[in-house]
Amino acid sequence: MKSPTVTRFFVFIISAMLLFSNAFAQMNCGTVAPRSFINADMQAVKDSSANQRGLFFPVDCLGKKLSITVYIFRDSLGNDGITQASINSAVQIMNSDFAPMCLSFEVCRFVYVDNYNYNNYNFFKHEDEVYNLYYTPNTINMYFSGKVLGPTGILVCGYSHFPGGRDMIFITKGCAGDGKTLSHEMGHFFGLYHTFETGTGVELINGSNCLTAGDLICDTPADPGGSSGIDCQLNPYLADINGNWYVPQIGNIMSYYSPACKCGFTTQQFNRMIQQFLANRNYLW
Numbered sequence: 139m140k141s142p143t144v145t146r147f148f149v150f151i152i153s154a155m156l157l158f159s160n161a162f163a164q165m166n167c168g169t170v171a172p173r174s175f176i177n178a179d180m181q182a183v184k185d186s187s188a189n190q191r192g193l194f195f196p197v198d199c200l201g202k203k204l205s206i207t208v209y210i211f212r213d214s215l216g217n218d219g220i221t222q223a224s225i226n227s228a229v230q231i232m233n234s235d236f237a238p239m240c241l242s243f244e245v246c247r248f249v250y251v252d253n254y255n256y257n258n259y260n261f262f263k264h265e266d267e268v269y270n271l272y273y274t275p276n277t278i279n280m281y282f283s284g285k286v287l288g289p290t291g292i293l294v295c296g297y298s299h300f301p302g303g304r305d306m307i308f309i310t311k312g313c314a315g316d317g318k319t320l321s322h323e324m325g326h327f328f329g330l331y332h333t334f335e336t337g338t339g340v341e342l343i344n345g346s347n348c349l350t351a352g353d354l355i356c357d358t359p360a361d362p363g364g365s366s367g368i369d370c371q372l373n374p375y376l377a378d379i380n381g382n383w384y385v386p387q388i389g390n391i392m393s394y395y396s397p398a399c400k401c402g403f404t405t406q407q408f409n410r411m412i413q414q415f416l417a418n419r420n421y422l423w
Contacts, residue, residue, distance in 0.1 A: 166319065166394065168288020168297035169326040175300045176337050183350050198412050199240035204422050207274040209249045209281045211256040220282050220311040222248055228314050235321040235391060239408045246277065259283035259308060269304060276423050279306045286310045298323040301418035316397040325392050329414030330407055333386065333393045334363030343382035357404045361386035363394055370399035
């Protein structure tokens with residue numbers, strides 16, 4: 139019979155493993171906001187009022203359909219690992235998420251790449267090669283691999299480049315059908331931060347610094363970047379430095395909560411993406 143001490147030790151180890159597993163499962167995005175992009179945003183906050191930035195105006199309608207060039211990296215046996223139909227289905231889900239800003243996407247071409255090294259994609263080894271070999275200007279280049287090691291140095295569901303960067307989005311094949319990975323990475327592509335962004339400073343729950351910290355958007359509540367339970371509620375509940383309890387938007391696409399809980403973007407997120415498209419990615423067709 140095990141002693142109470144030994145039993146408690148095993149309970150602690152199992153609990154720690156579950157917490158680590160859950161935390162790893164939440165790390166589904168490898169997109170990193172460049173410091174230069176953050177600095178430019180922070181300067182814009184200083185130079186402009188909230189109304190001048192358009193944060194509180196109704197969403198405009200872009201009336202645009204953008205082209206996606208899809209690259210599928212095959213494995214060492216020549217298997218695709220994903221079908222055109224499944225990618226088109228994921229794009230249609232993304233179209234629903236972006237419909238409020240009258241922006242849609244269409245795959246204009248599928249390209250199959252037989253270099254199996256890219257099926258175990260490594261940002262540090264492969265991105266420059268892929269950019270030089272497999273890149274179609276003026277389209278959104280979307281790459282599908284069996285595994286994606288992102289800029290953060292861990293395996294992720296995907297990553298993309300912020301406006302001003304390359305028109306490239308990388309997706310792990312197994313994550314493409316979860317319903318929200320494509321929309322999440324496209325959100326970054328058009329300038330959205332994670333709802334729990336801290337590179338700009340930690341957003342307070344009372345909203346007093348929502349224009350200058352976090353994701354710089356005020357209709358997305360402060361987010362601790364925690365986990366959600368099967369009921370799509372924050373688990374465990376957390377408080378900020380003032381002792382106020384977080385009530386994040388579990389359903390926000392730019393959060394790290396379960397894809398099954400995610401619903402859409404907010405009005406101010408749409409407005410920001412419109413501004414970023416018009417200013418930095420209006421050459422796409």
